[in-house]
Amino acid sequence: xxxxxxxxxxxxxxxxxxxxxxxxxxxxxxxxxxxxxxxxxxxxxxxxxxxxxxxxxxxxxxxxxxxxxxxxxxxxxxxxxxxxxxxxxxxxxxxxxxxxxxxxxxxxxx
Amino acid sequence: xxxxxxxxxxxxxxxxxxxxxxxxxxxxxxxxxxxxxxxxxxxxxxxxxxxxxxxxxxxxxxxxxxxxxxxxxxxxxxxxxxxxxxxxxxxxxxxxxxxxxxxxxxxxxxxxxxxxxxxxxxxxxxxxxx
Numbered sequence: 001x002x003x004x005x006x007x008x009x010x011x012x013x014x015x016x017x018x019x020x021x022x023x024x025x026x027x028x029x030x031x032x033x034x035x036x037x038x039x040x041x042x043x044x045x046x047x048x049x050x051x052x053x054x055x056x057x058x059x060x061x062x063x064x065x066x067x068x069x070x071x072x073x074x075x076x077x078x079x080x081x082x083x084x085x086x087x088x089x090x091x092x093x094x095x096x097x098x099x100x101x102x103x104x105x106x107x108x109x110x
Numbered sequence: 111x112x113x114x115x116x117x118x119x120x121x122x123x124x125x126x127x128x129x130x131x132x133x134x135x136x137x138x139x140x141x142x143x144x145x146x147x148x149x150x151x152x153x154x155x156x157x158x159x160x161x162x163x164x165x166x167x168x169x170x171x172x173x174x175x176x177x178x179x180x181x182x183x184x185x186x187x188x189x190x191x192x193x194x195x196x197x198x199x200x201x202x203x204x205x206x207x208x209x210x211x212x213x214x215x216x217x218x219x220x221x222x223x224x225x226x227x228x229x230x231x232x233x234x235x236x237x238x239x240x
Contacts, residue, residue: 017140024147031154038161045165085139088198091146092121095194098150102157102187109164109179 018077025070025077028094035101036063042108052108059104066097120198127198131205142200149193152219156186167234174233181226189219 036059043056069090077083120127160182167175192215199211 013137015137017137021140021144021147024144028147028151028154031151031158035154035158035161038158038165042161042165082136083140085133085136085201086143086146086197088121088123088127088194088201091143091194091197094150095153095190098153098157098190099187101154102160102183102190105157105160106180106183109160109176109183 013081018081018083022074022077025074029067029070032063032066032098032101035105036060039101039105039108042105055104055107059101059108062097062100062104066094069094069097117195117198120202121194127202127205130202131207134204138204139201142197142204145200146193146197149196150190153186153190153193156182156189156223160186163230170233178226178230178233181222185219185222185226 039059040056043052073086073090160179163179163182164175167178196211196213196215203210
């Protein structure tokens with residue numbers, strides 16, 4: 001566990017930690033895609049209304065924002081063999097986007 | 111309450127957390143990040159469950175259906191906020207070399223999910239015609 005900083009930059013982490021973290025971001029993006037698709041299904045179910053379309057568009061925007069965050073983080077993770085930690089801003093943004101999706105969902109369900 | 115406000119400030123400010131302690135091995139930070147993402151996925155699954163209750167139980171009375179859906183959505187909100195809070199606390203503990211924070215949230219969440227599941231079974235069995 002010692003000497004992570006001393007490793008040469010080209011050496012691969014035998015535990016594949018950056019790769020696993022990258023795949024975890026991919027899985028999370030997939031989950032948010034599923035949630036966004038369910039939001040679309042709820043909107044289109046039984047009569048389309050203007051407020052419903054607006055909330056659905058908001059859901060798609062939130063999903064897109066999450067995709068961008070994940071993409072940015074995945075690029076950071078693949079850039080070096082010992083990447084820097086996630087910044088609190090990114091983590092908070094990811095969590096708040098999830099909260100936003102839940103709020104949109106409540107509006108759609110009501 | 112002051113402690114809570116301070117933690118919320120840490121959610122947004124990357125410099126403040128970097129001033130404390132020493133940077134841990136990057137692998138520990140990545141493991142913490144994956145745990146955070148797993149909680150975020152749990153939150154997204156709860157939100158998806160909220161949609162599913164609304165969509166796939168159309169025979170239920172409006173009140174029950176919306177109540178169950180809102181309960182699942184609220185659990186999703188709490189889960190994602192708690193995910194980022196726990197991530198910040200773990201990151202800070204690792205920098206300071208302290209023990210990782212313990213939490214009763216997993217137990218509470220599993221109890222809540224169990225209660226919602228039992229309620230769903232009862233509602234589907236009893237209130238099918240309603």
